[in-house]
Amino acid sequence: MQAYYEIEAQIPLNHHLSLQLPDSIPVGVAKIAVIYDLPEKAEHKSTAMAAFLQNLPELAEGEGLSRTAINEHLQQERQNWD
Secondary structure, three states: OOOOOOOOOOOOOOOOOOOOOOOOOOOOOOOOOOOOOOOOOOOOHHHHHHHHHHOOOOOOOOOOOOHHHHHHHHHHHHHHHO
């Protein structure tokens, strides 16, 4: 049988953690997991454009988007840049 223990800790600049576990946890092998939030990073404009181009609809050979459809796609992409 397995049990679960959770504690929140502040990761210092030196990235060293020291934990004091409760006496109720027996001596022996344990698994340690570190779960953390990643800071949100602004997407680079070239990455956003590459994603935009990747998500364009597939067209049959010889077909193309209308000028209006292209302008709508570009306008949506520009709004995502800000």
